[in-house]
Amino acid sequence: MSRPAASGEGCELVVVNCSECSREADARFTIAEQWAWWSDGFGALLPFCPECARREFEDRITLAHAAHKDHSEHRAA
Numbered sequence: 001m002s003r004p005a006a007s008g009e010g011c012e013l014v015v016v017n018c019s020e021c022s023r024e025a026d027a028r029f030t031i032a033e034q035w036a037w038w039s040d041g042f043g044a045l046l047p048f049c050p051e052c053a054r055r056e057f058e059d060r061i062t063l064a065h066a067a068h069k070d071h072s073e074h075r076a077a
């Protein structure tokens with residue numbers, strides 16, 4: 001088998017681990033499986049499996065919705 005050096009397109013298998021329970025998943029399925037990607041505040045996104053996401057973020061998500069401080073100041077430059 002030869003691997004083309006220059007055209008790394010499409011066949012990258014990325015495995016993600018839940019930040020909470022270390023559950024493994026193919027990154028391609030995290031959307032369908034409703035994984036949550038949560039910003040760690042430093043520009044990185046941490047994956048959370050659906051169960052952990054619900055447990056961890058239910059409060060925060062609810063709060064985020066409650067504190068909907070989107071002022072929507074639409075200004076065309």
Ligand SMILES: [Zn+2]
Pocket residue numbers: 018019020021022023048049050051052053
């Ligand atoms: Zn988990």
